[in-house]
Amino acid sequence: MVDKAAGITSHDLVAIARRALGTKKVGHAGTLDPMATGVLILGFGNGTRLLQYITDGEKAYEATFILGTSTVTDDAEGEILNESDISAVTDEAIRAELAAMVGNIQQRPSSVSAVKVGGERAYARVRAGEEFVLPTREVLISSIEVRNIRRLQSKIEVDISVTCGPGTFIRAIARDCGDRLSVGGHLSKLRRTLVAPFNLDQSISVESLKSGEFTPLTMSYVSALTFPGREISLEEEGELSFGRALSENPTGEITAALSGDRLIALLSNVQGQARPIAVFAQR
Numbered sequence: 001m002v003d004k005a006a007g008i009t010s011h012d013l014v015a016i017a018r019r020a021l022g023t024k025k026v027g028h029a030g031t032l033d034p035m036a037t038g039v040l041i042l043g044f045g046n047g048t049r050l051l052q053y054i055t056d057g058e059k060a061y062e063a064t065f066i067l068g069t070s071t072v073t074d075d076a077e078g079e080i081l082n083e084s085d086i087s088a089v090t091d092e093a094i095r096a097e098l099a100a101m102v103g104n105i106q107q108r109p110s111s112v113s114a115v116k117v118g119g120e121r122a123y124a125r126v127r128a129g130e131e132f133v134l135p136t137r138e139v140l141i142s143s144i145e146v147r148n149i150r151r152l153q154s155k156i157e158v159d160i161s162v163t164c165g166p167g168t169f170i171r172a173i174a175r176d177c178g179d180r181l182s183v184g185g186h187l188s189k190l191r192r193t194l195v196a197p198f199n200l201d202q203s204i205s206v207e208s209l210k211s212g213e214f215t216p217l218t219m220s221y222v223s224a225l226t227f228p229g230r231e232i233s234l235e236e237e238g239e240l241s242f243g244r245a246l247s248e249n250p251t252g253e254i255t256a257a258l259s260g261d262r263l264i265a266l267l268s269n270v271q272g273q274a275r276p277i278a279v280f281a282q283r
Contacts, residue, residue: 001042001198002204002205002206002209003038003040003203004032004036004038004039004040005037006035007034008034013040013206014026014028016206017042017044020212023044025045025048027042027051028040028042028051029051029055030055030192033077033190035076035189036190038191038193039192039198039199039200039203040195041195041198044216050219050266053254054198054222054226057197058163058164058165058194058196059165059166059196060162060163060164060192060194061162061170061193062159062189063162063190064158064187065157065158065173065177065178066155066185066186066187067086067155067156067184068085068086068154069083069155070082070179071186072111073110074169074172074175075174075187076186076188078186082184083184084182085154086154086156089181091149094146094149094156094177095146098160101141101144101173102144103141104138104139105138105139105141106136106138107136107137107139107169108134108136109134109172110169110172110175111134139165140168141168142165144173146160147159158177160173170190171186171187171190173187174187218261220258220261223266224258227254227256227266228250228253228256229255229258230249230250230255230256230274231258231259232257232258237259240257240276240279241279243276244276245270245273245274246267246273247273248269248273249268254266254268254277255268263280264279264280265280265281
Protein backbone atom coordinates (compact mmCIF):
# COMPACT_ATOMS: atom_id res chain seq x y z
CA MET A 1 0.00 0.00 0.00
CA VAL A 2 1.16 3.49 -0.84
CA ASP A 3 0.03 6.78 0.68
CA LYS A 4 -0.55 8.59 -2.61
CA ALA A 5 0.42 12.25 -2.68
CA ALA A 6 -1.65 14.98 -4.33
CA GLY A 7 -0.82 16.01 -7.88
CA ILE A 8 0.09 12.59 -9.26
CA THR A 9 -2.10 9.97 -10.85
CA SER A 10 -2.62 6.36 -9.82
CA HIS A 11 -0.92 5.41 -13.11
CA ASP A 12 2.11 7.51 -12.11
CA LEU A 13 2.50 5.34 -9.00
CA VAL A 14 2.27 2.19 -11.11
CA ALA A 15 5.10 3.52 -13.28
CA ILE A 16 7.20 4.30 -10.17
CA ALA A 17 6.56 0.79 -8.83
CA ARG A 18 7.58 -0.78 -12.13
CA ARG A 19 10.95 0.97 -11.97
CA ALA A 20 11.45 0.17 -8.27
CA LEU A 21 10.52 -3.50 -8.64
CA GLY A 22 12.06 -4.06 -12.06
CA THR A 23 8.89 -5.53 -13.56
CA LYS A 24 6.18 -4.37 -15.94
CA LYS A 25 3.54 -6.50 -14.25
CA VAL A 26 2.19 -3.95 -11.76
CA GLY A 27 -1.42 -2.87 -11.20
CA HIS A 28 -3.51 -0.97 -8.69
CA ALA A 29 -6.88 -1.39 -6.99
CA GLY A 30 -9.30 1.53 -6.82
CA THR A 31 -8.20 4.61 -8.77
CA LEU A 32 -7.63 7.88 -6.91
CA ASP A 33 -7.99 11.21 -8.72
CA PRO A 34 -4.80 13.34 -9.00
CA MET A 35 -6.10 15.76 -6.33
CA ALA A 36 -6.78 12.91 -3.87
CA THR A 37 -4.34 11.40 -1.38
CA GLY A 38 -4.27 8.28 0.73
CA VAL A 39 -4.37 4.51 0.47
CA LEU A 40 -3.68 3.05 -2.97
CA ILE A 41 -3.17 -0.71 -3.20
CA LEU A 42 -0.48 -1.83 -5.64
CA GLY A 43 0.09 -5.40 -6.74
CA PHE A 44 2.88 -6.92 -8.80
CA GLY A 45 3.54 -10.27 -10.42
CA ASN A 46 0.90 -12.81 -9.40
CA GLY A 47 -0.32 -10.30 -6.82
CA THR A 48 -2.05 -8.33 -9.59
CA ARG A 49 -4.59 -11.14 -9.76
CA LEU A 50 -5.73 -10.40 -6.20
CA LEU A 51 -6.47 -6.73 -6.89
CA GLN A 52 -9.97 -7.22 -8.34
CA TYR A 53 -11.10 -8.86 -5.08
CA ILE A 54 -9.57 -6.22 -2.80
CA THR A 55 -11.60 -3.47 -4.50
CA ASP A 56 -14.80 -5.13 -3.25
CA GLY A 57 -14.08 -4.17 0.37
CA GLU A 58 -15.33 -1.24 2.45
CA LYS A 59 -13.60 2.11 1.98
CA ALA A 60 -13.23 5.15 4.22
CA TYR A 61 -12.50 8.77 3.32
CA GLU A 62 -11.84 12.16 4.91
CA ALA A 63 -13.20 14.87 2.63
CA THR A 64 -13.92 18.59 2.40
CA PHE A 65 -16.50 20.03 0.06
CA ILE A 66 -17.63 23.55 -0.76
CA LEU A 67 -21.22 24.73 -0.97
CA GLY A 68 -22.07 27.69 -3.17
CA THR A 69 -20.16 26.70 -6.31
CA SER A 70 -20.71 23.88 -8.80
CA THR A 71 -18.07 22.73 -11.30
CA VAL A 72 -18.07 20.63 -14.46
CA THR A 73 -16.02 17.90 -12.76
CA ASP A 74 -17.76 18.07 -9.34
CA ASP A 75 -14.37 18.88 -7.80
CA ALA A 76 -11.97 21.80 -7.48
CA GLU A 77 -10.12 21.00 -10.71
CA GLY A 78 -13.09 21.69 -12.98
CA GLU A 79 -14.42 24.82 -14.63
CA ILE A 80 -16.97 26.71 -12.50
CA LEU A 81 -20.53 26.31 -13.76
CA ASN A 82 -22.54 28.32 -11.22
CA GLU A 83 -22.09 30.35 -8.05
CA SER A 84 -24.96 30.84 -5.62
CA ASP A 85 -25.85 32.77 -2.47
CA ILE A 86 -25.41 30.49 0.56
CA SER A 87 -26.64 32.88 3.24
CA ALA A 88 -29.92 30.98 3.74
CA VAL A 89 -28.29 27.57 4.15
CA THR A 90 -28.30 26.38 7.76
CA ASP A 91 -26.04 23.86 9.46
CA GLU A 92 -29.11 21.77 10.26
CA ALA A 93 -30.09 21.63 6.58
CA ILE A 94 -26.59 20.49 5.59
CA ARG A 95 -26.61 17.73 8.20
CA ALA A 96 -30.11 16.62 7.18
CA GLU A 97 -29.24 16.31 3.48
CA LEU A 98 -26.09 14.33 4.22
CA ALA A 99 -27.96 12.04 6.63
CA ALA A 100 -30.49 11.31 3.87
CA MET A 101 -27.68 9.84 1.73
CA VAL A 102 -26.77 7.12 4.24
CA GLY A 103 -27.85 3.61 3.27
CA ASN A 104 -28.40 1.89 -0.06
CA ILE A 105 -29.03 4.80 -2.40
CA GLN A 106 -29.14 5.60 -6.10
CA GLN A 107 -26.12 7.73 -6.99
CA ARG A 108 -25.20 9.30 -10.32
CA PRO A 109 -21.44 9.12 -11.02
CA SER A 110 -19.66 12.27 -12.15
CA SER A 111 -19.52 12.59 -15.92
CA VAL A 112 -15.76 13.14 -15.57
CA SER A 113 -15.06 9.70 -14.11
CA ALA A 114 -13.50 6.37 -15.08
CA VAL A 115 -16.94 4.78 -15.61
CA LYS A 116 -17.11 3.26 -19.10
CA VAL A 117 -19.76 4.45 -21.56
CA GLY A 118 -19.94 2.49 -24.79
CA GLY A 119 -16.54 0.96 -24.06
CA GLU A 120 -14.85 4.34 -23.50
CA ARG A 121 -14.05 6.11 -20.23
CA ALA A 122 -16.58 8.83 -19.43
CA TYR A 123 -13.88 11.43 -18.80
CA ALA A 124 -12.42 10.86 -22.27
CA ARG A 125 -15.79 11.52 -23.90
CA VAL A 126 -16.30 14.68 -21.86
CA ARG A 127 -12.84 15.97 -22.76
CA ALA A 128 -13.65 15.31 -26.41
CA GLY A 129 -16.55 17.76 -26.08
CA GLU A 130 -19.43 15.33 -25.63
CA GLU A 131 -22.17 16.15 -23.14
CA PHE A 132 -24.12 13.39 -21.39
CA VAL A 133 -25.44 12.33 -18.01
CA LEU A 134 -24.50 8.94 -16.59
CA PRO A 135 -27.33 6.77 -15.25
CA THR A 136 -27.70 6.33 -11.51
CA ARG A 137 -26.64 3.12 -9.83
CA GLU A 138 -27.06 1.65 -6.37
CA VAL A 139 -24.25 2.21 -3.87
CA LEU A 140 -23.95 1.65 -0.14
CA ILE A 141 -22.95 4.55 2.12
CA SER A 142 -22.54 3.15 5.62
CA SER A 143 -21.98 6.46 7.39
CA ILE A 144 -21.38 10.18 6.87
CA GLU A 145 -20.05 12.06 9.87
CA VAL A 146 -20.00 15.86 9.72
CA ARG A 147 -16.78 16.91 11.42
CA ASN A 148 -16.88 20.66 10.85
CA ILE A 149 -18.84 23.38 9.03
CA ARG A 150 -17.06 26.66 8.26
CA ARG A 151 -18.63 29.81 6.82
CA LEU A 152 -16.13 31.80 4.76
CA GLN A 153 -17.64 34.87 3.09
CA SER A 154 -19.39 33.56 -0.04
CA LYS A 155 -18.93 29.84 0.57
CA ILE A 156 -19.40 27.11 3.15
CA GLU A 157 -16.76 24.45 3.74
CA VAL A 158 -17.89 21.12 5.15
CA ASP A 159 -15.53 18.45 6.51
CA ILE A 160 -16.93 14.90 6.49
CA SER A 161 -15.82 11.34 7.21
CA VAL A 162 -17.40 8.70 4.98
CA THR A 163 -17.46 4.91 5.06
CA CYS A 164 -18.92 3.28 1.98
CA GLY A 165 -18.99 0.31 -0.33
CA PRO A 166 -17.26 -0.02 -3.72
CA GLY A 167 -18.34 2.24 -6.57
CA THR A 168 -19.27 5.20 -4.36
CA PHE A 169 -18.22 8.65 -5.58
CA ILE A 170 -17.39 11.16 -2.84
CA ARG A 171 -17.56 13.90 -5.48
CA ALA A 172 -21.17 12.93 -6.04
CA ILE A 173 -21.94 13.36 -2.33
CA ALA A 174 -20.62 16.93 -2.52
CA ARG A 175 -22.50 17.66 -5.74
CA ASP A 176 -25.78 16.15 -4.56
CA CYS A 177 -25.69 17.93 -1.21
CA GLY A 178 -25.25 21.23 -3.05
CA ASP A 179 -28.00 20.41 -5.52
CA ARG A 180 -30.46 19.48 -2.78
CA LEU A 181 -29.75 22.78 -1.04
CA SER A 182 -30.09 24.62 -4.40
CA VAL A 183 -26.67 26.25 -4.09
CA GLY A 184 -24.36 23.81 -5.89
CA GLY A 185 -21.39 22.02 -4.41
CA HIS A 186 -18.06 20.48 -5.29
CA LEU A 187 -15.32 18.45 -3.64
CA SER A 188 -12.16 20.34 -2.64
CA LYS A 189 -10.12 17.76 -0.68
CA LEU A 190 -10.15 13.97 -0.49
CA ARG A 191 -8.05 11.50 1.49
CA ARG A 192 -8.72 7.76 1.45
CA THR A 193 -7.92 6.22 4.81
CA LEU A 194 -9.08 2.63 4.27
CA VAL A 195 -9.42 0.05 1.54
CA ALA A 196 -10.57 -2.76 3.78
CA PRO A 197 -8.73 -4.36 5.40
CA PHE A 198 -5.78 -2.05 4.64
CA ASN A 199 -5.35 1.39 6.17
CA LEU A 200 -2.96 4.32 6.20
CA ASP A 201 -0.88 2.89 9.06
CA GLN A 202 0.22 0.07 6.75
CA SER A 203 1.02 2.36 3.80
CA ILE A 204 4.45 3.51 2.67
CA SER A 205 5.30 6.95 1.31
CA VAL A 206 5.84 7.72 -2.37
CA GLU A 207 9.50 8.46 -1.51
CA SER A 208 9.91 4.98 -0.02
CA LEU A 209 8.37 3.45 -3.13
CA LYS A 210 10.79 5.37 -5.37
CA SER A 211 13.83 4.36 -3.34
CA GLY A 212 12.76 0.73 -3.02
CA GLU A 213 12.99 0.94 0.77
CA PHE A 214 10.03 -1.27 1.57
CA THR A 215 9.12 -4.91 2.10
CA PRO A 216 6.18 -6.07 -0.06
CA LEU A 217 3.39 -7.92 1.70
CA THR A 218 3.23 -11.62 0.85
CA MET A 219 0.26 -12.98 -1.04
CA SER A 220 -0.57 -15.37 1.78
CA TYR A 221 -0.63 -12.47 4.28
CA VAL A 222 -2.88 -10.38 2.05
CA SER A 223 -5.21 -13.29 1.38
CA ALA A 224 -5.44 -14.12 5.11
CA LEU A 225 -6.58 -10.56 5.81
CA THR A 226 -9.02 -10.49 2.91
CA PHE A 227 -10.62 -13.96 2.78
CA PRO A 228 -11.49 -16.89 5.04
CA GLY A 229 -8.64 -19.41 4.91
CA ARG A 230 -8.56 -23.14 4.24
CA GLU A 231 -5.46 -25.26 4.81
CA ILE A 232 -5.11 -27.89 2.08
CA SER A 233 -3.12 -31.09 1.70
CA LEU A 234 -0.38 -31.77 -0.87
CA GLU A 235 -2.83 -33.94 -2.78
CA GLU A 236 -5.39 -31.13 -2.89
CA GLU A 237 -2.68 -28.70 -3.96
CA GLY A 238 -1.94 -30.99 -6.91
CA GLU A 239 -5.61 -31.07 -7.86
CA LEU A 240 -5.83 -27.28 -7.76
CA SER A 241 -2.69 -26.88 -9.86
CA PHE A 242 -4.63 -28.56 -12.67
CA GLY A 243 -7.72 -26.43 -12.07
CA ARG A 244 -9.76 -29.23 -10.49
CA ALA A 245 -12.38 -28.67 -7.78
CA LEU A 246 -12.19 -29.65 -4.11
CA SER A 247 -14.86 -30.45 -1.56
CA GLU A 248 -17.20 -27.55 -0.75
CA ASN A 249 -15.92 -24.68 1.41
CA PRO A 250 -17.46 -24.40 4.91
CA THR A 251 -18.58 -20.84 4.06
CA GLY A 252 -20.19 -19.48 0.93
CA GLU A 253 -17.55 -16.78 0.60
CA ILE A 254 -14.47 -16.76 -1.58
CA THR A 255 -11.89 -18.77 0.36
CA ALA A 256 -8.09 -18.74 0.22
CA ALA A 257 -6.58 -22.20 -0.19
CA LEU A 258 -3.30 -22.16 1.75
CA SER A 259 -0.42 -24.56 2.13
CA GLY A 260 1.68 -23.30 5.00
CA ASP A 261 2.74 -19.78 4.09
CA ARG A 262 1.85 -20.15 0.40
CA LEU A 263 -1.35 -19.03 -1.33
CA ILE A 264 -2.34 -21.82 -3.70
CA ALA A 265 -5.69 -20.64 -5.05
CA LEU A 266 -8.90 -18.75 -4.43
CA LEU A 267 -11.96 -21.00 -4.22
CA SER A 268 -15.66 -20.37 -4.70
CA ASN A 269 -18.51 -22.79 -4.03
CA VAL A 270 -20.30 -23.89 -7.21
CA GLN A 271 -22.82 -26.74 -7.27
CA GLY A 272 -21.52 -28.39 -4.11
CA GLN A 273 -17.83 -28.06 -4.94
CA ALA A 274 -15.10 -25.52 -4.21
CA ARG A 275 -13.94 -24.50 -7.65
CA PRO A 276 -10.73 -22.50 -8.22
CA ILE A 277 -11.35 -19.02 -9.60
CA ALA A 278 -7.64 -18.13 -9.50
CA VAL A 279 -4.74 -20.57 -9.19
CA PHE A 280 -1.31 -19.44 -8.05
CA ALA A 281 0.47 -22.79 -7.52
CA GLN A 282 2.97 -23.93 -10.11
CA ARG A 283 2.35 -27.26 -11.80
